[in-house]
Amino acid sequence: MFKQKKFLIGGIIILIALGYLGYTAFAGAATYYYTVNEVLGKGSSIYGDTMRVEGQVLVGSVQQESAGRMWKFTISDADGQQSLPVIYRGVVPDTFEEGNPVVVEGILGSDGIFQAKTLMPKCPSKYEPEV
Amino acid sequence: MADIGYIALLLALVASLYSATAFVFGKRRNIPALVDSARNGVVAVCGLVSIAVLALLYAILTHDFQIEYVASYTARDMSLTYLLSAIWAGNDGSLLFWAWLLALFGMIVVLQRRDVGRELVPYASTIVMVTEVFFLFLLLSVANPFHKLSFLPADGRGLNPLLENPGMLFHPPNLLGGYVGFTIPFAFAMSALLTRRLGDEWIVSIRRWTLVSWLLLSIGNIIGAWWAYVELGWGGYWAWDPVENASLLPWLTGTAFLHSIMMQRRRGILKKWNMVLVIITFSLSIFGTFLTRSGILSSVHTFADTTLGPFFLVFIGVTLFSSLGLLYYRSELLNSEAEMESLVSRESTFLMNNLFLVGAAFAVFLGEIFPLISEAVRGVKITVGAPFYNQVNGPIFLAIIFLAGVCALIGWRRSSVSNLMRNFLWPLAIALVIGSALIILGVRQPYAVFAFTVCAFVLTTILYEWFRGTRARRRMRGDNYLKAFFGLLGANRPRYGGYTVHIGLVLIAIGVIGSSFYNVEKEATLLPGESMSIKNYTLTYENKDTFQTETRQVDSATLSVFNGGKLLGKIVPSKYYSVSYEQSVTEVAIRSTPAEDLYAILIGWDDAGATSFKILVNPLVSWIWIGGIVLVLGGLIAFWPERRKLPVEIRVEARETVGSVSNKKSGNGINKVRSSSEARRG
Numbered sequence: 001m002f003k004q005k006k007f008l009i010g011g012i013i014i015l016i017a018l019g020y021l022g023y024t025a026f027a028g029a030a031t032y033y034y035t036v037n038e039v040l041g042k043g044s045s046i047y048g049d050t051m052r053v054e055g056q057v058l059v060g061s062v063q064q065e066s067a068g069r070m071w072k073f074t075i076s077d078a079d080g081q082q083s084l085p086v087i088y089r090g091v092v093p094d095t096f097e098e099g100n101p102v103v104v105e106g107i108l109g110s111d112g113i114f115q116a117k118t119l120m121p122k123c124p125s126k127y128e129p130e131v
Numbered sequence: 132m133a134d135i136g137y138i139a140l141l142l143a144l145v146a147s148l149y150s151a152t153a154f155v156f157g158k159r160r161n162i163p164a165l166v167d168s169a170r171n172g173v174v175a176v177c178g179l180v181s182i183a184v185l186a187l188l189y190a191i192l193t194h195d196f197q198i199e200y201v202a203s204y205t206a207r208d209m210s211l212t213y214l215l216s217a218i219w220a221g222n223d224g225s226l227l228f229w230a231w232l233l234a235l236f237g238m239i240v241v242l243q244r245r246d247v248g249r250e251l252v253p254y255a256s257t258i259v260m261v262t263e264v265f266f267l268f269l270l271l272s273v274a275n276p277f278h279k280l281s282f283l284p285a286d287g288r289g290l291n292p293l294l295e296n297p298g299m300l301f302h303p304p305n306l307l308g309g310y311v312g313f314t315i316p317f318a319f320a321m322s323a324l325l326t327r328r329l330g331d332e333w334i335v336s337i338r339r340w341t342l343v344s345w346l347l348l349s350i351g352n353i354i355g356a357w358w359a360y361v362e363l364g365w366g367g368y369w370a371w372d373p374v375e376n377a378s379l380l381p382w383l384t385g386t387a388f389l390h391s392i393m394m395q396r397r398r399g400i401l402k403k404w405n406m407v408l409v410i411i412t413f414s415l416s417i418f419g420t421f422l423t424r425s426g427i428l429s430s431v432h433t434f435a436d437t438t439l440g441p442f443f444l445v446f447i448g449v450t451l452f453s454s455l456g457l458l459y460y461r462s463e464l465l466n467s468e469a470e471m472e473s474l475v476s477r478e479s480t481f482l483m484n485n486l487f488l489v490g491a492a493f494a495v496f497l498g499e500i501f502p503l504i505s506e507a508v509r510g511v512k513i514t515v516g517a518p519f520y521n522q523v524n525g526p527i528f529l530a531i532i533f534l535a536g537v538c539a540l541i542g543w544r545r546s547s548v549s550n551l552m553r554n555f556l557w558p559l560a561i562a563l564v565i566g567s568a569l570i571i572l573g574v575r576q577p578y579a580v581f582a583f584t585v586c587a588f589v590l591t592t593i594l595y596e597w598f599r600g601t602r603a604r605r606r607m608r609g610d611n612y613l614k615a616f617f618g619l620l621g622a623n624r625p626r627y628g629g630y631t632v633h634i635g636l637v638l639i640a641i642g643v644i645g646s647s648f649y650n651v652e653k654e655a656t657l658l659p660g661e662s663m664s665i666k667n668y669t670l671t672y673e674n675k676d677t678f679q680t681e682t683r684q685v686d687s688a689t690l691s692v693f694n695g696g697k698l699l700g701k702i703v704p705s706k707y708y709s710v711s712y713e714q715s716v717t718e719v720a721i722r723s724t725p726a727e728d729l730y731a732i733l734i735g736w737d738d739a740g741a742t743s744f745k746i747l748v749n750p751l752v753s754w755i756w757i758g759g760i761v762l763v764l765g766g767l768i769a770f771w772p773e774r775r776k777l778p779v780e781i782r783v784e785a786r787e788t789v790g791s792v793s794n795k796k797s798g799n800g801i802n803k804v805r806s807s808s809e810a811r812r813g
Contacts, residue, residue: 007471007479011486018490022497022523029519033502033512052514067656067743068735090654091365091734091745094293094716105516 031105036077036084039108052105053114054122058083059098068092071119075102088116095121133198133277136186140227140277143179143234144267146172151260154253166253170241173256176263177238180231184218187227187276191217196284200224200276206289206711208682212300213290219303220290222424222439223276228304229420230266232311233259236340240315248336254322255315262314265446273438292709292716298358306351306378310416312344313381316388317413317454320406324457329402329464334392338625339770341392345385346766352378353759364717364732366652366747368755371520376499377419380492384412387488390481397543398478399468403458404485406465410454415492417447473545480538487531494523521647529582532640535633536589539596558595562588579648586637586644593630593637620768628769635762638754645751652747658740666748668729669693673701675742683707688733688742692722704733704744728752 036055039046055075062073071092076083086104096102096119106116150172157165187200191214196202204217204224219225237259241252270276290299316337323333355375356368369375388408394401421443458465471478498515505513540554566584574580597616605615620627655663657672664670673689687705691698702720709716722729727750734743 004471006474007482010474011482014483014486015490018487018494018527021526022494025494025519025522026498026515028522029515030501030513031516033514064735067737067741069654069656069743091717091732093363093365094714097714 033103036075037079037082039084039114040082044110047108047110050105050107052103053084054101054103055084056080056101057096057098062098073098075104084114085112086114086116088119090117090119092119093121097121132186132190132193132195133279136183136190137271137275137277139179139182139186140267140270143176143183143230144264144271146175146179147234147260147263147267150176151257151264154257154260158253169253169256173234173237173241173260176260177234180227180234180267183270183277184227184231187224188215188218190277191215194287196287197279198276199278199280202280202284202287204287204290206287208711209289213295216294216299216303217290219307220294220299221276223270223274223278225303225307226266226274227270227276229307229311230263230270232308233263233266233314236311236315237263240318245336248319248332250326250328251319251322251333251336254325255318258318258321259314262318265442269439269442273442289711292707292712292714293362296358296362298354298362302351302354302358304351305347305354309344309346309348309351309378310381310419312340312347313385313409313413313416315340316344316409320409321454321457324406324454324461327461327464329461331396334395334405338392341385341389342766342770345382345389346763346770348378348382348385349759349766350763352382353756353762357756357759360752361719361721364719366650366719366730366732366745366749368646368752371498371517373499374419374423376495376520377415377422380496380499381412381415381419383488383492383495384408384415387485387492388412390488391485394478394481400471400478401482401485402465402467403462406458407455408485408489410451410458414447414451415496417443417450421447475541475548475551476545477538477541477543480534480541484531484534484538487527487534491524491527491531494527495520498523525578528640529585532589532637533585535636536585536592539592539630539633555592558588558591561591576648579644582644583641586641589637590634593634596630597627624771624773625769628765628767628771631765631768632762633765635758635760635765638758638761640758642751642753642755642758645754646749649750650747652745654734654743654745656741656743658742663744663746665746667694668699668746668748670702670731670744670746672742672744675736675740682710684710686733686736688736688744690720690731690744692729702729702731704731706733706735723753725753726750 031050031052033052033054034042036053039051039053053075055077058074058076058080062071064071069089071088072085073088074083074085086106088104088106101122103120103122104114104116105118105120106114108114150169153165153169153172157163157167157169187198189195190198190201191205192211194201194205194207200221200223201217204220205214209217217224219228237256240259241256245252319333319337319340323329352375355378359370360366360368388405391401391405391408395405421440424439424443471482473479498519502512502514505511536558540558541551562584565587566580569580569583574583597619600619601612601616604610604619605612608615608618610618651666653663653665657663659672659674662669662671669692671691671693673691675686675688677684677686679685685705685707687703689701689703691701693699700722702722704720705718707716707718708714717732720731722731727748730747730749732745732747734745736742
């Protein structure tokens, strides 16, 4: 169908452009995704890196300040052995709740406190309630 | 009732197994009676699954909480409409709804009166019935909506208050309808491969099925975006959430398919590519359902049930492997009948559009499953967020929109450069004027100026094309402009429906560009009487109200909105706590104008009376919804059945053949060739 070389060349140029676009976007947006134990296991080597951390919000750890604009809580893995304090500034989604898994994205400070920019509740039980 | 539903599903499984086999045997051994009985089987399946749906509906409406599904998703205090929506609110019910739609579509396929593609129906129905068997099997084993509890709860758990939105009534069924609909084009494609009837037949048979599936998917996605915007309260409409992506993927490949089948009909090229696209689109539809059910990716949409994942994975695997294998064995029958001639031709724009759409789909897919890949390969999970998707898809979508403008004024086969110049002079000039005007008016972001200029170009090319067509028709027939315009639309609905869809997309793009480049947000904590300002607005916090309704505890804050000292009105963002569901829900307040939305979120408050707000100004968001409506209208125009007037058509065709060769009429678009074979040889 494409006996004429110009179509092949045109197609290859477009594909290279798409590939380059994808690569640069990826390089700028790739983020490591850790569990709480993994984060704490890495120690100081990942201070200042942007990452996502998944963990369970410990019951009783949630505090809010500034009339709901700043939230402090602690997350841990399901085994509950190590925990990571989190500070989040912003609007908390409605599905955020103690005891539920959550994914936070942000930076781990050298004080060991995770400064979260985004907060995504994983809410497995929300649309599928246990009876 | 539960037993009736379950038994109906069981019988439907038997009937669909029978039909699937009987079609094959009847066709191969040439026993028309067997094919007829298989046909009746399809109708029976539809009847039986309908009984199951009615049984579940009855259980929901009569509050039969013994049934686990009813207890999980409904409660006594729910209104009738939300009770009805409970059918697709949960995992098991939505699978039942899927199976029902598929049975319905399957029945329409066997009952449809058709001039072409009759020979394809038996095998296509077998494919539909095999898919039906898969879903019925799930419903009877791991996702039984009629499962009974060992005790009788006094009341059900009810619907999650976040789902209490009109969006809930339309978003899921439209999306599911779109997903299910793509089964039919896939089934006809497989039937064409199996029967070696690889001409235009299958393409002709499925054009409207593809269109309606695509339209349902579009409606589902647009309503989903609107729902997220007005209900989820984060100020945006699309978050590149894995499940949103999953519904975008078949939309992208389906859009590519809708365009590339036109190439096959007109020129007899891209035959293998069409097969690949329909296989991918169908697989992605199933993949979307798989993602929501499996819980392998974190998303706001996921259902907790994880037992379904492996079943879907096996089904997708078998589908992909067998259909691509079949395509490989038949590939020599799918050679192109023509050559691509010129880079400057409508074919070429369609080809690029396909490359871009599939490229975008590939990028989204890769971003979606990258955590899984990186974990498998390197043992670490790496995710990519919204920036990745925006950065990749922004330029690609803009290129696609640009092509939508180019293709309106470029002829099939080959366009001369002088012809091109003549067609594009005005639109290009107008677009440049609009672009410069935007710069003068203060739009300075280079990307935004460029993107808006492209949108202006595309709009003018399409409108210019309409204008030229109308003018030609007016001259030819002596009609007035209005009559000529509607006559033009009616004369070639697929074509002008398509253009209308393109206009809708451009309007959506304008909304997306405006709201992504120029949105402003601000948070503030205010005492009653205090003000904050954002852009040209000043908002004064008046007071907070707390009151109790039967099921909710509501806190609402009243803000007065001023613009340059002039009171525009009041907005009342609120938060309520659903007593029965034990969840708090933020209700945003939106003051919407065509130019911009003022979007207010009540964040929280403290005991001293200080109340926090997040205020956003989102420019041009209304155009996304307006564009959505235009897009749906366009889809309906394209879908609307054409009048059957064969003799005229042939005449038109003959004339058009001459026209497209001499390349004088290719742009005016009054009468375009419909069935391609004549033109192709001519």
